[in-house]
Amino acid sequence: MPTAPYPRRKRVALLGATGSVGDSTLRVIRAHHEALELVAVAAHGNADKLLGIARAFGVRHLALYDETAAAALRAAGPSVLPPGAVVHAPGVEGLEQLATLPEVDVVLVAVVGTAGLRPALAALAAGKDLALASKEILVLAGAHVLAAAKKSGARLLPVDSEHSAVFQCIEGRAHEEVRRVILTASGGAFRDWPFAKLAEATVADALKHPNWSMGPKITVDSATLANKGLELIEASVLFGLRPEQCAAVVHPQSIVHCLVEFTDGTMLAQLCPPSMTFPIQHALLYPSRGRRGTDQALSLDRLFTLEFRPADEGRFPMLRLAREAMVCGGAAPAVYNAANEVAVAAFLAGRLPFLGIARVTEATLAALGNARADELSAVLAVDAEARSFAERQI
Ligand code: MG
Numbered sequence: 001m002p003t004a005p006y007p008r009r010k011r012v013a014l015l016g017a018t019g020s021v022g023d024s025t026l027r028v029i030r031a032h033h034e035a036l037e038l039v040a041v042a043a044h045g046n047a048d049k050l051l052g053i054a055r056a057f058g059v060r061h062l063a064l065y066d067e068t069a070a071a072a073l074r075a076a077g078p079s080v081l082p083p084g085a086v087v088h089a090p091g092v093e094g095l096e097q098l099a100t101l102p103e104v105d106v107v108l109v110a111v112v113g114t115a116g117l118r119p120a121l122a123a124l125a126a127g128k129d130l131a132l133a134s135k136e137i138l139v140l141a142g143a144h145v146l147a148a149a150k151k152s153g154a155r156l157l158p159v160d161s162e163h164s165a166v167f168q169c170i171e172g173r174a175h176e177e178v179r180r181v182i183l184t185a186s187g188g189a190f191r192d193w194p195f196a197k198l199a200e201a202t203v204a205d206a207l208k209h210p211n212w213s214m215g216p217k218i219t220v221d222s223a224t225l226a227n228k229g230l231e232l233i234e235a236s237v238l239f240g241l242r243p244e245q246c247a248a249v250v251h252p253q254s255i256v257h258c259l260v261e262f263t264d265g266t267m268l269a270q271l272c273p274p275s276m277t278f279p280i281q282h283a284l285l286y287p288s289r290g291r292r293g294t295d296q297a298l299s300l301d302r303l304f305t306l307e308f309r310p311a312d313e314g315r316f317p318m319l320r321l322a323r324e325a326m327v328c329g330g331a332a333p334a335v336y337n338a339a340n341e342v343a344v345a346a347f348l349a350g351r352l353p354f355l356g357i358a359r360v361t362e363a364t365l366a367a368l369g370n371a372r373a374d375e376l377s378a379v380l381a382v383d384a385e386a387r388s389f390a391e392r393q394i
Contacts, residue, residue, distance in 0.1 A: 099128065165258035
């Protein structure tokens with residue numbers, strides 16, 4: 001019997017198309033072109049790469065965050081753009097326009113940092129499913145994102161590998177039967193470095209991630225374990241868990257992405273190779289799994305070992321600070337995120353030593369962590385205040 005054709009392909013807007021998650025998303029869309037169609041792409045400022053993507057996929061809606069790059073692309077006009085293509089506004093406005101296009105079904109947000117917050121909220125308000133790779137958005141304004149999804153009935157689909165893993169392990173199970181969620185951490189570039197040596201860690205050292213190939217911000221976050229800290233906060237928001245129900249464990253192989261412990265003491269784990277195409281495919285094709293993966297599945301034909309060891313909060317103070325921010329609640333997670341973003345940028349620019357990232361974050365949390373932040377406008381004000389406070393500590 002011939003297979004029935006899909007009634008219609010799912011139409012995807014990809015915000016952050018030229019980054020590392022963008023690359024993996026394009027591979028998934030290409031491999032599943034019978035089910036997925038790319039209709040809108042946005043990037044920060046890499047016009048050439050964005051244009052190449054738009055041409056390859058016949059995309060008609062483009063946006064560049066950077067004003068100069070957007071103006072140059074618009075000026076170049078029809079001679080370089082795919083037929084019928086439009087260049088939308090620069091800045092957040094253009095991202096919002098793409099996220100709410102009538103022809104879009106699902107918006108994948110893979111924008112570095114928190115610039116994707118307003119587009120993500122706009123997408124949910126317009127009833128679009130949101131595939132979320134930018135964890136900072138949930139850390140900054142988790143309650144507001146959840147409320148927007150609930151109001152319109154749109155789905156919130158995690159793209160972060162650990163959260164995709166938890167989503168898969170708890171799907172269809174009663175919330176009160178989940179005792180704990182344990183996220184695995186590769187341990188990053190400094191997994192085996194003693195604390196004393198971390199004082200001399202360079203940018204080049206921090207960017208040598210053992211397992212994952214990602215952008216510079218998240219690779220530094222992996223080296224400090226701030227990435228895991230942000231992910232613990234993200235998990236508590238996404239799955240409605242108390243701080244003590246969210247834990248991290250170091251797992252050097254990055255094959256098990258989470259462990260979920262249920263009330264009877266049983267644990268379920270999710271395993272797949274350390275490639276973002278697995279969680280991206282899960283989010284974009286959900287609730288279907290698709291006929292095949294983009295990357296090879298794990299092979300059990302040869303010996304492999306899975307190791308687990310406790311995460312050391314003494315050596316990695318950013319993990320301790322994330323837990324403290326989560327327990328404090330209110331504005332503290334947003335302050336943690338803002339201070340970390342500023343400190344990592346300064347570290348990457350050679351203006352701050354590696355251990356300065358935790359020092360700046362701790363000082364900013366001590367100063368502003370107890371601020372009230374119920375309204376979204378108050379959260380954004382605290383975010384801005386934390387950024388300038390952190391900058392002054394550098
Ligand atoms: Mg992750």
